[in-house]
Amino acid sequence: MVLIPVIGKLVSKRVVLASASPRRQEILTNVGLRFEVVPSWFKETLEKSSFATPYEYAIETAKQKALEVANRMHLKHLRTPDIVIGADTVVTVEKQILEKPVDKQDAYEMLSRLSGKEHSVFTGVAIVHCSSKDDCLETEVTDFYEETKVKFAELSEELLWEYIHSGEPMDKAGGYGIQALGGMLVEYVHGDFLNVVGFPLNHFCKKLAELYYPPPKHTIHHTKNDSIPSVETFENLSDGESDSSDPMHHKNANKLDRSGTPLSGAVQTLVNSCSTETSCMVTVENQSGVMEYSAKFPSKIVELMDGFRASKALFVASKLKVFDLLKDKCILKAVVVADKVEASVHGTERLLDACASLGLLDKTHQGYSNTDLANKYLVSDGEYSLHGYIIHSNDRLWHLFTHLEAAVKEGTMQTHQAFGKETEDLFQRNRASEEISIIGPAVTERDKLLSNTELFFNLGKDSCYHSVEAKQRFMTAMHSIAKLTARDVATAFDLSQFRSACDLGGCTGVLAHELVQNYPNLNITVFDLPEVIANVSCFQPSGKHITPVTFTAGDFFKDNLPEADLYILSLILHHWNDEKIHILLSKISAICKPGSALLVAEMVLDEEKTYPPTAVLQSLSMTEGKQRSGSEYKQLLEKYGFTNVQIKITGNILDAILGFRKTSAH
Ligand SMILES: Cc1cn([C@H]2C[C@H](O)[C@@H](COP(=O)(O)OP(=O)(O)OP(=O)(O)O)O2)c(=O)[nH]c1=O
Numbered sequence: 310m311v312l313i314p315v316i317g318k319l320v321s322k323r324v325v326l327a328s329a330s331p332r333r334q335e336i337l338t339n340v341g342l343r344f345e346v347v348p349s350w351f352k353e354t355l356e357k358s359s360f361a362t363p364y365e366y367a368i369e370t371a372k373q374k375a376l377e378v379a380n381r382m383h384l385k386h387l388r389t390p391d392i393v394i395g396a397d398t399v400v401t402v403e404k405q406i407l408e409k410p411v412d413k414q415d416a417y418e419m420l421s422r423l424s425g426k427e428h429s430v431f432t433g434v435a436i437v438h439c440s441s442k443d444d445c446l447e448t449e450v451t452d453f454y455e456e457t458k459v460k461f462a463e464l465s466e467e468l469l470w471e472y473i474h475s476g477e478p479m480d481k482a483g484g485y486g487i488q489a490l491g492g493m494l495v496e497y498v499h500g501d502f503l504n505v506v507g508f509p510l511n512h513f514c515k516k517l518a519e520l521y522y523p524p525p526k527h528t529i530h531h532t533k534n535d536s537i538p539s540v541e542t543f544e545n546l547s548d549g550e551s552d553s554s555d556p557m558h559h560k561n562a563n564k565l566d567r568s569g570t571p572l573s574g575a576v577q578t579l580v581n582s583c584s585t586e587t588s589c590m591v592t593v594e595n596q597s598g599v600m601e602y603s604a605k606f607p608s609k610i611v612e613l614m615d616g617f618r619a620s621k622a623l624f625v626a627s628k629l630k631v632f633d634l635l636k637d638k639c640i641l642k643a644v645v646v647a648d649k650v651e652a653s654v655h656g657t658e659r660l661l662d663a664c665a666s667l668g669l670l671d672k673t674h675q676g677y678s679n680t681d682l683a684n685k686y687l688v689s690d691g692e693y694s695l696h697g698y699i700i701h702s703n704d705r706l707w708h709l710f711t712h713l714e715a716a717v718k719e720g721t722m723q724t725h726q727a728f729g730k731e732t733e734d735l736f737q738r739n740r741a742s743e744e745i746s747i748i749g750p751a752v753t754e755r756d757k758l759l760s761n762t763e764l765f766f767n768l769g770k771d772s773c774y775h776s777v778e779a780k781q782r783f784m785t786a787m788h789s790i791a792k793l794t795a796r797d798v799a800t801a802f803d804l805s806q807f808r809s810a811c812d813l814g815g816c817t818g819v820l821a822h823e824l825v826q827n828y829p830n831l832n833i834t835v836f837d838l839p840e841v842i843a844n845v846s847c848f849q850p851s852g853k854h855i856t857p858v859t860f861t862a863g864d865f866f867k868d869n870l871p872e873a874d875l876y877i878l879s880l881i882l883h884h885w886n887d888e889k890i891h892i893l894l895s896k897i898s899a900i901c902k903p904g905s906a907l908l909v910a911e912m913v914l915d916e917e918k919t920y921p922p923t924a925v926l927q928s929l930s931m932t933e934g935k936q937r938s939g940s941e942y943k944q945l946l947e948k949y950g951f952t953n954v955q956i957k958i959t960g961n962i963l964d965a966i967l968g969f970r971k972t973s974a975h
Contacts, residue, residue: 315514316342317920318521322391327378332488332507333396340510343609347382349374349395353408363401364454367433370397372450375437383439383446393437398507400483402428410484416473419484420494424464430457430483430505434513436520453516455509457500459487464494622663623687624703627696631661632687635670635679642676693792697785704782706930713929722931781844784817788848791819791879794963798910799823801957801965804831804875807906811836811873813865813897814881817848820910821858834859834871866892870900879910879963882945886933894949901970907951913964914938923962942966 319342326333329348337344351374360366375395383389400407402422410416431454438449464472477491478484485491487498487505503510626632629650635641641649647657665672669683679688689696709716712723798820804810805828812821815835824833835845839862849855861871866889870876876897882890897907912924916938919925924936937945943954943966951968958964 315517315521316340318517319343319392325378325382325390325393327375327393327395330396330507336503336506336508336510337394344394345390347378347393349377350381351377353397357406363399363406363429364431364433364456366406367397367399367431368435368452368454369433371395371433372435372437372452375435376448376450379437379439379448380446383441389439389441389446391439393439395435395437396432396508398430398432398482398505400428400430402426402483407483409480409482410478413473413479416478416484417469420464420469420472420478423461423483423485423494424469425461427458427460428483430459431455432504432507432509434509434516436513436516451516451520453512455501455504455512457498457502457504459498459505460496461494462496468494619663619667620702621707622660622667623669624699624707626660626664626669627687627689627699628703629660630689631664632669632679632683632696633689635677636684636688638678640673640676640678646677693789695789695793697782697787697789700782701786709930716929716931720931777844780840781847784841784844784848788817788819790962791816794910794959794961795820795823797959797961798879798908798963798965799827801959802908802955802967804828804908807831807873807875809833809873810875810877810908811871812877812879813837813870813893815877815879816841817845818858818860819848820877820879822850822855825856825858829856831875832859834861834873836861836863836865836871838862838864865896870896872900874902874905875908876901876906877908877910882909882934882942883911883927883936884932884934890934890945894945898949898951898970901950903970903972906967906969907946909942909946909966909968910963911942911966912936912962913942913956913958913966916940939966943968 324342324344325347326337326344327347327349328334329346334346351370353370355366355370355373357363357366360369372395374397375393378395379390379393382393400419400423403426405422407419407422410419433452433454435450435452438451440447472478472485472490472494475490477486477489481491485494487495487502498505501509501511504512629652631646631650634646634649643658643661644654646661647654650657652660661670661677662672664670664683665677669680669687670677671680685691685693686695687699688694708727709723712726715726716723804824807828808830810821810824810831810833812818812824812833812835814837815821816837818835821833821835824831835842835858837845837860842860842862845860863869878893878897881893885893901907912921912927914920914924914936918936918938928936939956939958942956946954946966946968950971952971954966954968956964956966
């Protein structure tokens, strides 16, 4: 999750990879980076002896490769890229730098030197940010290197020559390709494997994170347990409109030009070298010095167009419990699955193939089986099962979203259109009672149930929630999301100073249990509506060492709140309009003693409000509430007397916000 925002930061920029290396193109394409390929003309002829270390040589070569491309593009076409990436990989053994062999004999000498020894592979990388001022190119270079140690087995003459005759060594530093036949020569690798292949992806992402996410302010904590540094999408609370995410402070990335001219052979070769059919762009110069652009199929758009098919395939497979049938390493043929799920063989086969193509099932000649992903998240009784939420998505959200066009035009939720006349009446009635409830009178029991728990799912209010079964289905959906997020929320901050906590609208108590696991001395109460509390027992964890959590029934808008040092609102605030939020936060603020705190768990938008997509897309449901950015949550909490507000972007679906009650009332 953490990597995606980093790569996402480059989406609107014109990124150029100044390398002909198909490996580098593949590595970057595979993580969804969109870029053009402009191979560098810089000759790798720097005087090696003038560099104190091999990595300084690799970095300088990488830098020169990238700068050459930046200058060329700027000079010839006045179409300056935003970012040019250059890289150079060298192998060093016994203080000597080995680059690509010039011929077979050279390859033989290199490989003989590597035989039976450990050597280092260094890749230098340069990230050049470009801007154009008065027609002059301005560049800002960020560079780094990565070292990986590789040990070769003893290589016999016969093996050496066989390998050399394969042709593989010729375009590779040190004369071998670890990713292919050369892998057979290797005894061990210490460090980043991709660095050997030509691009240190992990270090590159860390660098991007440093560049695009300024050093954390004192109010922001780092994410732990991840080799990538914390990536706070909430960057600069006081910056207002300024684009602090861009190190060069130039927002308007050039739009890519597509000439439509037929591709030259060279371009075609480069296009073909892009390993996956993504939006990898290729740019080279033709005879007349004109840049030619072409792209493979616009896979991003196709992916979006197909999104609904993929969602529905997942929903139907989940509904038919296909993943339950194939759990525990079970391998079944389509005909058997069809029989068990009582569906046509023809249809089942197509569904299973679709799931295989989506990475949810493995298909072999023996039949179909779950992938690890499916085993972990799609089997209905799994610890982290998303089955409940998937069924909810199919049964509820799908219908709502078929009315998106009307929702956008009217700016309202489409519950009545999606779920019929009866619902419409109910919806109207409930809206009235909801409005009244702001100023006092009691709401119905069903309203109460919904008031705390319809949150994440933007359900609206309709007859679907009358039955116990439906309530449980809804709670299962909530429960499955909570399972996935609770740990990151519970551990986002050090909460050891608190003795008691109250999770308002805490539903089945997943977060409460997670908090007790982490803070055994914490007494925690889950406060939710009576109909929710009545159904929580089947969701409780079992086992000797489970510390009990107290469940208390009540309506947080109307009833007195239990006393606590720490109040928790998980997936509550985004749902309600300002009036409801005012009621709730005023109440919490009033009951909070100085030093006590409020922990909020929500999806925190970046300051541009375009990330993360899950939160942005959820807004399309048109509920009366809204998603907020980090600075907006900070302002909101401060408005109600909370100070020292800290925000933690967890990398999970939910982020965490912690504010402390001021010593005097606001
Ligand atoms: C050691 C090793 C190198 N290599 C490759 C990575 C690089 O492509 C190449 C090192 O040469 P480089 O000069 O770093 O790169 P390049 O010439 O391929 O491309 P460009 O100059 O345009 O950036 O060796 C492997 O593919 N596998 C390996 O195991």
